[in-house]
Amino acid sequence: MKRSTITKLNRQVTRQFPEMKGVQPKVKPGPHPKDGSQRFTLTYKGKAELPGGRTLSRIVRVVSDECGHILRISTSK
Numbered sequence: 001m002k003r004s005t006i007t008k009l010n011r012q013v014t015r016q017f018p019e020m021k022g023v024q025p026k027v028k029p030g031p032h033p034k035d036g037s038q039r040f041t042l043t044y045k046g047k048a049e050l051p052g053g054r055t056l057s058r059i060v061r062v063v064s065d066e067c068g069h070i071l072r073i074s075t076s077k
Contacts, residue, residue, distance in 0.1 A: 005064075009064055013062060020058075025043055027040055028041045038066040039064065041064075044061075045057070060076075
């Protein structure tokens with residue numbers, strides 16, 4: 001996956017999950033759909049600050065195509 005595509009996805013994820021700012025994802029190639037395009041799974045691991053000084057570990061997984069279009073986002077609580 002191109003560096004520019006990862007940067008574009010990072011901006012989109014950071015908009016929805018501000019605690020992921022500055023986190024570099026682990027990128028893995030995903031399964032090939034029947035149309036022959038390439039998919040990638042990006043995994044972001046970060047911590048969210050909670051009231052009272054506590055933190056919450058959060059994992060965000062993004063499934064994207066080779067052009068940087070997000071197909072699916074899932075997150076842990």
